[in-house]
Amino acid sequence: MLLSLLIFVMCLTYIIYRNRGNMLLLLILGICIIKDFLLLDAFYNVWLSVSLQLVDVVTTLDFTYFGFLVCFLAYLLLGIALFFAGGRFGSRMSFYLAESLLGILLSAGLLLLRQSLRYQLAFYLTLGTVQLTEAFAFTCCIVIDILTIVGTLLIDALTGLVLTFGVEYMTREAMLTNVLNNLILFSGSILCFLLAYSFGLILIFWELAGTLSLFLIDTYYSRIRTTQAVTRTYTINKFSDMWLLLASGEIYALCNTDALGVIFRVLPQVQLELSYFCGYLFDVTIVGVIIFSLFCAALCKCAQFLLFVWLPDAMEAPTPASALIHSSTLVVMGIFLLLRFSPILHLSTATLTVMLILGAITAAYGAVYANWTSDLKKAVAYSTISQIGYLFCGCAMLAFHATLIYLVVHAICKALLFIFVGYVVHMFGGTTSLKKMGGVFYIIPDIAINMFIVCLVLAGAPYTVGFFAKELIVYHIISLGGPCGTFVLLCWIITFLATPFYLYRICILPLFGKPRTSRRRYRNIAPLYAHGNFVANDSDITRNVYIHKFISQIQRWSVQGRLTTLLHVLVIAIILLCGEFLVLLVSGFFGTSTTLFPDTINVDGYICLASQILPYYRVRNIQLLIVVLFGVATCYCLLVNNQSRQNIIFFGIVLPVLLIVLLLLGGDLLLSVAAGLLAI
Template identity: 35%
Template structure:
């Protein structure tokens, strides 16, 4: 039975983490690479074997659980029972493919990108640990085990984002990601407490079957549970208001950004909402909240992405915006469309981040697009592969992102949501903005006159060690805009980096063909594949049926027109007349500064939340509680002990007559207590 080998998929990366984490410091780099890559590759192979075996045997059942550890008694307390169990169904198979295959390509890319970095073994140990926890999250058969993976990816992200821990910005970014996600996790915990209170279990099958057997359950405690789950999802998947950690996550090495943004952590919230759709389907209010959060986040992040200058930061806000599309899909009940976009997004966003890493590698750590330009002929493989990613995310017909994004927009338009048409309009506007900022990145990076300084190659190993971002980001940080110190000439990346780019470029183009809608001659294979998962337990969440194929074609034409408008505006501002955008910025300085500074959300959070908490902690907790109560009680106890010790010390004088006197005094005291105590007792 293929499902019986599920436990090997997360265990193999964990073995790689243990080996590199304990012995990696003493191992040569090729062996560290092998220890990290082979387990990840084997996990991907097991997934492929599982996929083809289950496909050949027909559609798998909705839930297959395998208890892998601790028998049937992992946790059993006062009637509450939880198994250490993994599950596999249609949704799990897709998520496993994304995590293992894209994760392996990012591991392979990292071998070239991190070749000259200190802490090479530590990086791959953390990377394997990240894979382990994400696979546990995807495979879990209950909320408790899912929460273990949920917290684990939070820990691993903290370690990877803060990999360059000697840089304050990286250390602070890691702490920011960790703390913001704990806020969301608190909501997730409360949801789990409510689930135990109402169902007496955290097992998926038990909870979903119980809900399905009670069609009269609508809203109420199910809404409370769903909204608390949304709090957790907004933290992990970087949605309003807990999105602020994700842009700073770019402080980690570029492969970390690709892993977090494309294949693992940020998709966890989307996966959790889709997995628990049975609960959300019973709460139109909660679904409405999800849809509104998704649409607002998609539009808001796209606005910020249009004016960012750091190439990785543009992609970071792009990720937030694309995750908003997935939230929007789930909010209108189009869970399959959301997972479809999750799949295509994993391909093109991994490609875009890794291609950006190749650009940064070529320019020795430079990330500011104002210091790029003219790279199209210098790094042609990177250019063409990144072009595929730009076309995919922009929704150009034929590329993967077009099919998944168009499906979300169509489902929003025909949904039963009262504001479905408005949500569709927001999605279309966001699609145009996405096309604009991605082609802006494309033109500024690869076209026009070079805006970088090129220096001859340096052949000593000390200079070569500065090729990558971890070292050179510190070097470049001290230079004024437009003045960079490159230690060597612009160069194409090694094939350990380019190979994954080529594979991901192909997937970014063809990966969406599995979900081609019928109006384009397809059969929506991914929707059919996921139907057994999302058709179970539904209660009234559906779509209006009066819309024809002609309407769908018109909606598609509108979304393509939005993407075309975004392209032509970027073409006019950054290729045809490159100085035009700067003149508009000078014409509207207040508006430009507002958007460039990300609407000052971080500053507002700092002033309204962080600073008052710090003041409260320092004045009340640190001064009064810690300094007064804790330290005061400790000082009092110590002073009392010293005083009693000083008195007792006088008894031990070494004088025999003194001892005899103390003995007589003690005997008299004992006799007095016996006499007077006995008399008091008689009375």
């Protein structure tokens, strides 16, 4: 059924693409007729000019770009419709519509990534300009470049994963439909933020994403702690919005437009000094003030030092919402903002110095405090604060492609870690204290194994993508000199010492520690078919027998079954196996990108570093071995879930011996065996 829906949507998109010009002209004609009845003459000229320009642009679009924009617009309209419908569609329809559109958008994004990397293209589209006053013009401009494509692929994949987890996790809660609808519109606003290429659109979707995050945090509004968390989050978000609004006012005063293409050409030529105000300390230019305002806006949104109190409070949201907020959406919007304005960040050295120091302090403080707390969710939250400090340091060092690589790695790993933590917390009846947990591996070994692998990647274990991604940023930190470089390096050493310890506490204590509670606690996590379908109300029950059979099959594969296990293992295998290829894929294109500057510090040294590290990441050695290990681990998880005693004994004794033998033999023998099998 789901495959038929996907094929129908793709055929409909192709039909619209073939007749897009005539359909748009008919739409414009209908709106003009309605205008005559409603006497809306004030906006007629603006609407007509924008519409005709849109027709000219859309009729010349390639099918890949057209399909991407249509799917993107459909997903945004779906989020708006579900948000204002108030649960009338039900949880099932919201879930399947969103998953279908996310799948199509993900496929279109992969095609765009292939075209962008092959032809080194960045697509700009100006939908129109509205002259609000004589000195103020609002430009509606979007861009599809490598930053937009990578961010879209990341958010699409994680949103689909979080929606699937949310349906499984909140199946017995009355707020399921509300949370799903808010998550869909929230992810749509983040996608619009990535697509925007005018400061006005960036400001609008920045504010929209912050407002929707408050709705997600305020899901359980009857709790006092939730009300306090919403208040603190609202205060800091408004502080961030104030700085971004200040930057927009300064930009409009200088450039008289909000198009980023014009801003990036004008601002490097402006050298207006403000020494009248600050001449006694140091000379300040208006461009430096703009960059400092952007930095402060990102500082609040990314929960850096002294402004991080809202991020642990965001854990009051349901676990699916927390997984999306803490991984790839709200908490990294500031990083996306800095990456978008990367062509002008080098114009303010003082701001970059402050950014570097605060990022290093945040990384060290978050790692140390994550070891101090005994609350599992707060430990993961402070882990996020520490990891975002890495990204801030990368932006301060102008290592933009290394920052984006680590952002992708951290977002995927942290989303998976939140999902696994949600399962663990749900098992123990909602308690989050590490002192009351233990023995998860003996009950749900697949979740324990996957959570252990994610912690290894976040800790930067060798032969994982986390190791290589951190190495790229560390190289730029080592190249620093002077007192500032020494202080930053000291903070990073503290972070590197503290990170494995808090990941050890997060992983080992609840998973492999001694069970500290009754075995009846473990019954809290159960297959969904034992509790009925996920519905918002009684009217949401389907009458189609084929859909009912399909949904029943999905439910039999949920939580402890094959669907979640295979999904998690597949995603984690991609994380571990794409380390070298992700780095080469992204960094190989950034040197020619027109919207994201390449690294400006010791490019030759970076190439030499890559040539020294990459030989350790060859497919013929370690990655083939990891593929075999993941295949065996997947079989182990599936057989353990079947609760067969013979399988548990066999794979509990024989499997470790086989793994040790494979590790001792190495990858060359495995490669020869695989080649022989293929030859046969």
